[in-house]
Amino acid sequence: MKASWHGSLRVRHTLMFGLMFLLAGSVVLGGVMILVQNSMDYSLAVVFSRKIEKYSPAEDFWVADAIATDEVSRKIIMDSMRENLLFKGGLTLLGASLAATAGAWWLSGRLLRPLNTITETAHRIAGRTLHKRIELAGPHSEVKSLADSFDSMLDRLDEAFAGQGRFIANAAHELKTPIALSRTLLDVAMARPDSTPQLQRLGENLLAVNLRHERLIDSLLTLARAEDAVTDRRPVDLAQLAEYALDVTAKAAADQQVQVQAQLAAATVVGDPLLLEQLIRNLVDNAVRYNHRYGFVWVQTLEEARQAEIIVTNTGALISPHEVPALFEPFRRLTDRVGSARGSGLGLSIVRAVAQAHGGDALAIPRPDGGLSVRVILPRGDAARA
Known part of the structure; x- marks a missing residue:
């Protein structure tokens, strides 16, 4: 990501070097002008004093006229030399300043190139890509030491997030077995011939609880996979x-009794088909679940040209704008939403995690009449255009 001209360190360094020069x-x-003027004053005074000494003391009138003429000539010569020196010296100074400014711009770019590399890496990491490293080459210096420290920090962060993902995945797999x-x-108990109606109702309730737990575990697995690097990328049509x-x-x-209306135009992106399918299913499922009859x-x-979008809007309970960020946090649900007790609180968390893993993002805007409009923006990519 390029730094803007306003507030750019390179621009400020260049201006500072140019102004200092x-x-x-x-x-x-x-x-130089003061020294030249003093030197010329002394030299012209010596020359004209020698010229005046050639006159006889008896010729006072002619001596005085020569002195006045010499003073005028001396002033004309000094003014001409001063103007010539100021004009040519100013042009020389202006040209040298422009050359020095260009050199300062080039030198600042060379000196700040490692910092630009660190900044670009930080921006890529901000897009949830912890696998990037700076790997700055060159002799040991303060900037290289900073880059190496940054790489070490990324190694620890990458290992921590990877361990967290492995823990969630392993825990989810282990929980699936007893469920x-x-x-x-x-x-088996419900299929027995001697099972009573009370046992049948109890079994149905327990099966419903089990189903909810299975969905929660599947959501955790999807969230853990979405927050990791997306390795399976292929053209996928969101429609x-x-x-x-x-x-x-x-x-x-x-x-x-919810009416669904669709306006589906071809929208091809490059990504993981399973994750993108889960993203859209969560959007539609949430729109139906958190709705009123x-x-x-x-x-x-x-x-x-460069992005594809999917927008899912629904009616429902009124949502305040300050409550929207909580919807994208794991296990966070708004208690006043219709049917919120039936969800796991991971739907929109998975949506945003999958979108960001594909280089996009998810935004939500409350509707004035109630409900929510969720907009997912995904980059298309060169493979999608092909």
């Missing part, structure tokens, strides 16, 4: 994924 050159030029076992036991998500949630929308859901995909 101009000031130093002006002082030198002023000193699957308990589901099997419940199915096709949106159609699939609408088919999956059609029954839930019908049960809640006889509400509406609008799904739109569009494509621009």
Whole structure:
């Protein structure tokens, strides 16, 4: 990311070097003019005094006239030399200042190049890519020491985040085994001929709880995978994924009597198909789940020159603008949202994590009449254009 001209360290260094050279050159030029003037005053005084001594003391009138003429000639000569020196010296100083400023610009760029490398790496890391390193080459210096320290810090951060992801993935996998076992036991108990109606109701409730836990574990796995580097990248059409998500949630929308309207245009991006599918499914599922009866859901995909977008808007409870950031935090739900107790609080967290893992972002804007409009922006990439 290039630094702007306003506040650029390179520009400030160049201006400082140029002004310092101009000031130093002006002082030198002023000193030269003073020295030259004093020297010429002395030299002309000697020359004209010798010329005056040739006259006889008896010729006072002619001597006085010669002295007056010599004073005028001396003044004309001094003014001409002063103007000539000031003009030519000023041009020389201006040219030297321009050359010094250009040299200062080039030198500042060379000196600040390692800092620009560190800044660009920091910007890439801010985009959730902890695998980048500066790896600054060259002799040992203060800037190289800073770059090496920055690389060491990134190594520790990368290892910490990788350990966190591995812990979540391992814990989720370990939790799946007892949940699957308990589901099997419940199915067997409910299938017995002598099971009572009370046992059947209890089994159905426990199966519903198990299903919710399985969804929570799957969401944790998706979140852990999204926050890691995306390795599987291929052209994916967001419109096709949106159609699939609408088919999956059609029954839930019908049960809640929510009308779904879609305007799907081809929008191709390069990314992980499974993660992008989960992103869109979470958007549509949230729009249907956190809605009121006889509400509406609008799904739109569009494509621009450099980015593709998917926008999912729904009706629902009123949401304050200051409550929107909490929606993207894991396990954070707004208690006043309709049906919030049925969710795990990971839906929009996964949406933003997947979007940022693909170099994009997710934004949410509350609707004045209630509900939310979530906009996901994803870069297209060269492969998508091809």
